[in-house]
Amino acid sequence: MSDPVNLIANWLKTVLINWGVSPTWITVILSAIGVVVLASVVLVLDIFLVWVERKVVARFQDRLGPNRLGPFGLFQPIADVIKLLLKEDITPDKADKFLYNLSPVIALATVIMLWAVVPLAPTIFGSDINVGVLYIIAVGSISTLGILIAGWASNNKFALVGAFRTVAQMVSYEVPMVISILIPVILSRSMGINTIVHSQTVWYIVLAPVAAIIFLISSQAELGRAPFDISEAESEIVAGFHIEYTGMKFGLFYAGELLHALTLGGFFATFFLGGWRGWGVETYPILGIFYFFVKAFFMYWVIMWIKYSFPRVRIDQMLNLNWKFLTPLALAALIITALLDKLFQNASYSVYVLVMFLSNVILLYIAYLVVGSYARAERKRVADPEKIRVNFPIKSSGSTIEPRSTSEGAHV
């Protein structure tokens, strides 16, 4: 009873062998059943996330949230789903029908595909590929393609502009995300996610806090959530790439975004908070699922906390933050981690942990000093601008207009 999932899988395998099915087909059938079960569990969790999101945002905004349908409003997502299913399904004129219908499917499918490599427990995982980290990046880049298709197939200029901005943001923030994920890879000497979790006797958030912070910020940008929600800047481009989507297609986009947030929270928990690690997981593997989801939901709460506390940044500020701060910081952290890992690989583990932690703290302090000086220069430039001279004798209907004061020039 300590691992019911594998128990059921082995029982099914013996049943199929008794029926005389060849081993390759058994693998195919069991994999198909596993895929269906995992996708269903993830999608049901997704519906629950709608309720979580609305309750948490309500509490952040000092109100109650949905509390009419069911105890504590728990049936609210069902009402949301019924509403979305009953809405009129509009396809814009001259929109590319096949692509228009395909893109919500891609947006949701790429998020569910991420759950194939998440280790939920020591023995419960989708598949243990030895390039799991790179698989996450690959599936993330397919999702940007889905957004581009959505923006283009809507036959709407605002949707296209929104899609361009979103894709630019997501492609830019993949770079620090990849570099920061490489740091747990160095520390655990493998790209397989199961190996990364197995080697976290000390959680990697202690060994590599800089990588954790960069991963958190990049996740926030990859999700398109505030402060990086240029893609759905309601005041600017009216909901961005999913303007023309109604009903359940919009529901798929919305559900995909919420699930993506939980998935990236789950990945943060896996890479930096120890995944399924906890008390008593070795004897009862099923407890791993509980620990994993506690940590994943905690990180999901942190992502929501950031979303509902910050205003939106401008697109040039966002790109500056990425290319001038996050990427150099991530590269510096990677180089320092690799160097110290090589220098201290024979030392005892507590010395190793201490050295890594201290190096990250020093790097953060240096980054703080650099950002501080840059911010001071910015503040000085905005508050105390240099005066410029403007000469504008304007001839209109024969008379010249003199500038107001020729000695001072104009203030900008």
Place this chain on the structure above:
Amino acid sequence: MIPLSWYLIFAAALFCIGLFGVLSRKNAIAILMGIELMLNSVNVNLLAFWRYLNPNFVAGQVFTVIVFAVAASEVAVGLALIISIYRRRSTIVAEEINLLKY
């Protein structure tokens, strides 16, 4: 088990389709797509030979990595050139870009 011939014929067919795309399309970006198909068929060939003839010889994989890098850089520079040409001539149809000096 899949014999080597299947992979090689598949790669040859993909290469020929890419070649047809390069030779017969008007738009410069469509020509680039044909080139991408050809580069991918070469990758399939390299990895098939690596796997089937000598998996211990790592040069097959290294060559594939280099081809990835070269293809990515070539597409980047090619598309930059195409955008630059579009700005000057307002066309990227290969037949219409036929003056050495505008």
Place this chain on the structure above:
Amino acid sequence: MTPLQIIFLIVAAITLGGALMVVTTRNLVHAALWLVLSLFGIAIIFVLLDAGFFAVAQVVIYIGAIAILMIFAIMLTRRVAKDSGPQINATWPIAGIVTLALFGGLFTVLQNWQQIHVLPPSFPEGYDPLQQLGVELVSPNGYLIPFEVASILLLAALIGAIVIAWSKTK
């Protein structure tokens, strides 16, 4: 027919079909998306070749970067009278003949090669091709220099692309 062979045939058919659509469709954005399908099919074929790293690298590099870049370029260089007229040259019959001749030639050469019907040798115990690739790429006796030269090539391409596409009004 083992399941692996069936999977290979299906994936190869999808990839070649997608490639045919790339070179014949009129709408360029559709061509780019058919290219994405073909590249995905090739990634699956890499998995069949026990080169999992290359499969995910293919998705990241080609689909995640190159295909998106092509779609951007297509959208930025569209003419107002969109995609009008046939997208195929007047000399396409000659291209078709050359292509078919080349494929016939390759097929004949391959058929005459003795070792073509080999089956893959199994890996020795505990052999990890990914690890060997990683070690060889950074060892000075191995392929370190080509690796570094490829990095410099990418850097040169990056700078070159920025400089070429720089708008002269700035």
